[in-house]
Amino acid sequence: MPLVAVKGLGKRFAGRDAVRAVTLTVRSGEIVGLVGANGGGKTTTLRMLAGLLHPDRGTGTVMGAPIAAIRTRARRQIGYMGQRTALYPELSVAETLRFHAAVHGVPSASARTAEVIESYGLGPVVATRCATLSGGWARRVQFAATVLARPKLLLLDEPTAGLDVATRRDLWNWMQKLAADGCGIVISTHDLAEAERCPAILLFHGGAAHPQTTPAAVAASVGAASLEAAVLQIADGGMA
Numbered sequence: 001m002p003l004v005a006v007k008g009l010g011k012r013f014a015g016r017d018a019v020r021a022v023t024l025t026v027r028s029g030e031i032v033g034l035v036g037a038n039g040g041g042k043t044t045t046l047r048m049l050a051g052l053l054h055p056d057r058g059t060g061t062v063m064g065a066p067i068a069a070i071r072t073r074a075r076r077q078i079g080y081m082g083q084r085t086a087l088y089p090e091l092s093v094a095e096t097l098r099f100h101a102a103v104h105g106v107p108s109a110s111a112r113t114a115e116v117i118e119s120y121g122l123g124p125v126v127a128t129r130c131a132t133l134s135g136g137w138a139r140r141v142q143f144a145a146t147v148l149a150r151p152k153l154l155l156l157d158e159p160t161a162g163l164d165v166a167t168r169r170d171l172w173n174w175m176q177k178l179a180a181d182g183c184g185i186v187i188s189t190h191d192l193a194e195a196e197r198c199p200a201i202l203l204f205h206g207g208a209a210h211p212q213t214t215p216a217a218v219a220a221s222v223g224a225a226s227l228e229a230a231v232l233q234i235a236d237g238g239m240a
């Protein structure tokens, strides 16, 4: 059974479609990219998949739970990282990880926290207060906190936005390793070179999402040489 299998997902805010008819399947080990212009509906889609927003339309399941009612058991298997860094400024990195371990009831919390510190290279900042972390370190810590409870489905909203090239590379290595270990990942991004690394993408345009496909197929559908050229062409009205 796929981790995510949703059909016709829609959400309206103040009488306006934020998301129209998203159909998406995510299997264990898959990385699916949500790609498209600002305001296209990527965050709204991720929030619905995380159970943070109630969809107005659509059917299907996320981690076996109906999309309309993603309750605690399913939520425990979902890791969601929002666009903005959300760390308690007064806590140190070690305290932050211990806090997340406690909130999620992580078994063998100390050992798992130590493992995450090691895996994500957080040794140099364990004692640092989150308020004083650089943007790159803050994102690394947030990622580590998100995966601490070993989610089976990872929902990442623009995880690499504003990061330097080394931090981006590390995040991609970590995502690929998690996918190789069976985690399903949905990532939103504006970076089309990055989107090309996703085996599957969903292209958002004007609140609607094109059917899930590969970056190469999107380019081929409009006769473009790259995903970037295709997205520009579609935005300019080539395939609305």
Ligand SMILES: Nc1ncnc2c1ncn2[C@@H]1O[C@H](COP(=O)(O)OP(=O)(O)OP(=O)(O)O)[C@@H](O)[C@H]1O
Binding pocket: 013, 014, 017, 018, 019, 036, 037, 038, 039, 040, 041, 042, 043, 044, 045, 204
């Ligand atoms: N809570 C809300 N109340 C009202 N409108 C909202 C709300 N959340 C999102 N919207 C609107 O829904 C539309 C889709 O927004 P969303 O944030 O999902 O897009 P996005 O693709 O993630 O954009 P970006 O790439 O800029 O993050 C936008 O027009 C946005 O203004």
